[in-house]
Amino acid sequence: MKIGFLIIGSEILDGKITDLNTKILSEYLRSHHEEIHESMVVRDTKSDIEHGLRELFHTHDVVITSGGLGPTKDDITKETIASFFGKKILFHPDALKTSEDNYKRFHRTFPGKDHTYSYLPEDFSPLSNTMGFAPGFYTKHQNKFLFSAPGVPREFKRMIEDHLFSVISEKLEKTTFLKHVIMRTKYIPEEKIFQEVDTLLWDKLSHYGEVSSLPNLMGVDIGVKVRASSEEELEKKVLELHSIFEKSPLHKNIWGQGRETLEEKIIKLCNLRNIKFGFAESASGGLCSHRITGVPGSSQSFMGSVVCYDEKIKEDILGVKKETLLNHSAVSSETATEMAMGLLEKFHLDIALSITGYAGPGGGTSENPVGTVFIGKAKRGKPVEVQKLNLFGDREILKQRFSQVALFTLLEEVEKFTSSLS
Amino acid sequence: MKIGFLIIGSEILDGKITDLNTKILSEYLRSHHEEIHESMVVRDTKSDIEHGLRELFHTHDVVITSGGLGPTKDDITKETIASFFGKKILFHPDALKTSEDNYKRFHRTFPGKDHTYSYLPEDFSPLSNTMGFAPGFYTKHQNKFLFSAPGVPREFKRMIEDHLFSVISEKLEKTTFLKHVIMRTKYIPEEKIFQEVDTLLWDKLSHYGEVSSLPNLMGVDIGVKVRASSEEELEKKVLELHSIFEKSPLHKNIWGQGRETLEEKIIKLCNLRNIKFGFAESASGGLCSHRITGVPGSSQSFMGSVVCYDEKIKEDILGVKKETLLNHSAVSSETATEMAMGLLEKFHLDIALSITGYAGPGGGTSENPVGTVFIGKAKRGKPVEVQKLNLFGDREILKQRFSQVALFTLLEEVEKFTSSLS
Numbered sequence: 001m002k003i004g005f006l007i008i009g010s011e012i013l014d015g016k017i018t019d020l021n022t023k024i025l026s027e028y029l030r031s032h033h034e035e036i037h038e039s040m041v042v043r044d045t046k047s048d049i050e051h052g053l054r055e056l057f058h059t060h061d062v063v064i065t066s067g068g069l070g071p072t073k074d075d076i077t078k079e080t081i082a083s084f085f086g087k088k089i090l091f092h093p094d095a096l097k098t099s100e101d102n103y104k105r106f107h108r109t110f111p112g113k114d115h116t117y118s119y120l121p122e123d124f125s126p127l128s129n130t131m132g133f134a135p136g137f138y139t140k141h142q143n144k145f146l147f148s149a150p151g152v153p154r155e156f157k158r159m160i161e162d163h164l165f166s167v168i169s170e171k172l173e174k175t176t177f178l179k180h181v182i183m184r185t186k187y188i189p190e191e192k193i194f195q196e197v198d199t200l201l202w203d204k205l206s207h208y209g210e211v212s213s214l215p216n217l218m219g220v221d222i223g224v225k226v227r228a229s230s231e232e233e234l235e236k237k238v239l240e241l242h243s244i245f246e247k248s249p250l251h252k253n254i255w256g257q258g259r260e261t262l263e264e265k266i267i268k269l270c271n272l273r274n275i276k277f278g279f280a281e282s283a284s285g286g287l288c289s290h291r292i293t294g295v296p297g298s299s300q301s302f303m304g305s306v307v308c309y310d311e312k313i314k315e316d317i318l319g320v321k322k323e324t325l326l327n328h329s330a331v332s333s334e335t336a337t338e339m340a341m342g343l344l345e346k347f348h349l350d351i352a353l354s355i356t357g358y359a360g361p362g363g364g365t366s367e368n369p370v371g372t373v374f375i376g377k378a379k380r381g382k383p384v385e386v387q388k389l390n391l392f393g394d395r396e397i398l399k400q401r402f403s404q405v406a407l408f409t410l411l412e413e414v415e416k417f418t419s420s421l422s
Numbered sequence: 423m424k425i426g427f428l429i430i431g432s433e434i435l436d437g438k439i440t441d442l443n444t445k446i447l448s449e450y451l452r453s454h455h456e457e458i459h460e461s462m463v464v465r466d467t468k469s470d471i472e473h474g475l476r477e478l479f480h481t482h483d484v485v486i487t488s489g490g491l492g493p494t495k496d497d498i499t500k501e502t503i504a505s506f507f508g509k510k511i512l513f514h515p516d517a518l519k520t521s522e523d524n525y526k527r528f529h530r531t532f533p534g535k536d537h538t539y540s541y542l543p544e545d546f547s548p549l550s551n552t553m554g555f556a557p558g559f560y561t562k563h564q565n566k567f568l569f570s571a572p573g574v575p576r577e578f579k580r581m582i583e584d585h586l587f588s589v590i591s592e593k594l595e596k597t598t599f600l601k602h603v604i605m606r607t608k609y610i611p612e613e614k615i616f617q618e619v620d621t622l623l624w625d626k627l628s629h630y631g632e633v634s635s636l637p638n639l640m641g642v643d644i645g646v647k648v649r650a651s652s653e654e655e656l657e658k659k660v661l662e663l664h665s666i667f668e669k670s671p672l673h674k675n676i677w678g679q680g681r682e683t684l685e686e687k688i689i690k691l692c693n694l695r696n697i698k699f700g701f702a703e704s705a706s707g708g709l710c711s712h713r714i715t716g717v718p719g720s721s722q723s724f725m726g727s728v729v730c731y732d733e734k735i736k737e738d739i740l741g742v743k744k745e746t747l748l749n750h751s752a753v754s755s756e757t758a759t760e761m762a763m764g765l766l767e768k769f770h771l772d773i774a775l776s777i778t779g780y781a782g783p784g785g786g787t788s789e790n791p792v793g794t795v796f797i798g799k800a801k802r803g804k805p806v807e808v809q810k811l812n813l814f815g816d817r818e819i820l821k822q823r824f825s826q827v828a829l830f831t832l833l834e835e836v837e838k839f840t841s842s843l844s
Contacts, residue, residue, distance in 0.1 A: 011636050013458045014602065015448030016643065019441060022463065026437030036435045038470065039463040041444065044634070048460065055477060071613045072635045073624055106814075111613070133613075152637065154819060180436065191493045191533075191555075202495055212466070213494045214433050215574065221438065278729075285715025286708040289729040293707025296783050296817055303732040306739075307700075307711040310725040313769060317728075317739065347735055361718050392528075395718055397576060 489573030
């Protein structure tokens, strides 16, 4: 089955927002062994939407659209789809019911039965929206499917989850089983991996499916898309692939597998092992804490952080000595040490990480230019360890990289904790 | 001039990463009064890339591609483009030079003149990459342009900025001037704006160009795409538009204009007025600090924050009373008050914001379910003010909404500060 995705939204082409629905759709499809073959973003005009529909229906069995279903005058998806299929728009009792239910759910007054949400193209069926107001709809036409959902990511996601596969189930192929094996590596650039560290790796992996290499924050994600004709064959191939990675010299740089994020992995292990941690964040400006607290259940092991831009806060709250700041500056191994140690004690932690550096664009010295970061790691009863790195990028990327190195360091420590306890 | 954007990347269709280059390209084009007409994402296969090129060249004057220029075997953009145009790939002395320069810049050893980066399709010209290693390239073919850049966003961005307009300048139209007027509103839902608050607004705005309404975090961005045949006419239309908004009852809910972010606006005003601020973040988990520290120059007025997930940290560091936590719980107006007051004093701030609530999925009470947040605002010599909101969404969205309300609250306060001083 070939699935095409039509994103209707001038706001994306105008850079006002970033498309998040491709990721949502692809993650959902993957769990059903399917994938997006192609996607297009078109403007909210009749001719552009029609062009997109024509183009995608030409080469796909299922076309999913997102966007343009709202109540304002720039929302013309429904009208355009109706005219594309040569259908009239009619009052639809089920659509009225769906829409009334949506309003009830949020305790908002239903605007009345003549509202646009009560109307649908002839022969189309409504789809309930449990996260918002605008209903979606679908139809089958010449053995192909059209499925239209709102563009707001949380509404799009829920509608896909609630309805997509029951709508298109008759077209699902049960003959191919698909799994993305992803190995997430750190610290070695893409070229070096395949040309120095393990020159045969790519070819070995290629026996099992399409290989991809995706540079990621301070690392590379290596993916293999494995296809098989049965669950058993798929499982066997995946096991063989894992053993290739285990035997590779790259192995010690693999920090994770699959789609589990760094922060999810950290929280899972810390919650399991009852490890309490926190951050003394200067250069990362709160990003480490934000990433960690994005994980449900993080409050069990993440106690808190101090974001200490001001030197006075480093002194007053973390206990960094005035002389240390004067003699070594705030961006130094000595300050990183005292920040981590201060946080460990004040917050009663098992592990404290400190991050101090220059995120730019201003600041920096000839010895420690913008991009320099010191990451301190304190744990109970042990001397603080500090690593210094010189990284590259603008302020946004540097903050991301600083936080990534801090989280890599935390994970390494948490894994040691685990093995020393087990 | 019609510009099409071809994104070559299975990793986007597979949901491994989110496309950021559409936004980068559109923001760059806008500053030159141009826009992306359509974009497509295709997989890294020869047939899919060829299909995308054919489709976009059919209806566009300029096609920009991103992705697939790296050194690994899944990078096939250059070969596919060569065969699409019926060109051989040849050794190219300028490409070698460009590539050597790229390696020198990062103090890395050049892999040798036979490296893939020294080769280009016949009649193509190389484009230097000042943020990475893979050179881009361009060509002119039947009065249309092809411009190929790497997919890594920072490399893509720099290559576009360095080269795009000098390459396609001969096709630039000087006869149309374009400006997006964007008014950013808060707290009123989309439907209510146009059906209750100002029922004539949409039609009035439509006289000046294409109107759009984009729901955003806790608000709606209303855009008008104004076109004119001279700079003077453009300026006049924009002034008239502004006066429509000033006379609208919606006016008091407009918090900003254009693309300036909430955090940028806050930092600009605080730096100007010498206001020192910080956050006591529980439910927002560091996101307020992360957003603020993303702004260059934020260290002038943002002093720091305490991320206080643990109750002990609320007590020890912020001075929240044990009895307050016991009698009212950590998610209460009383705790929000003491958090804000504690931070104001300990951090020597002019304004301190506190955020405590339930981000879910667990937690919450019948009185204060998941989505409840208390935002406290403390300033010198005034009683703390607390607002309570009941918001909606999953953990990620709730964190975003909590931080947005905190930043709205901060901006309101900072604007009052401004007017009381001026």
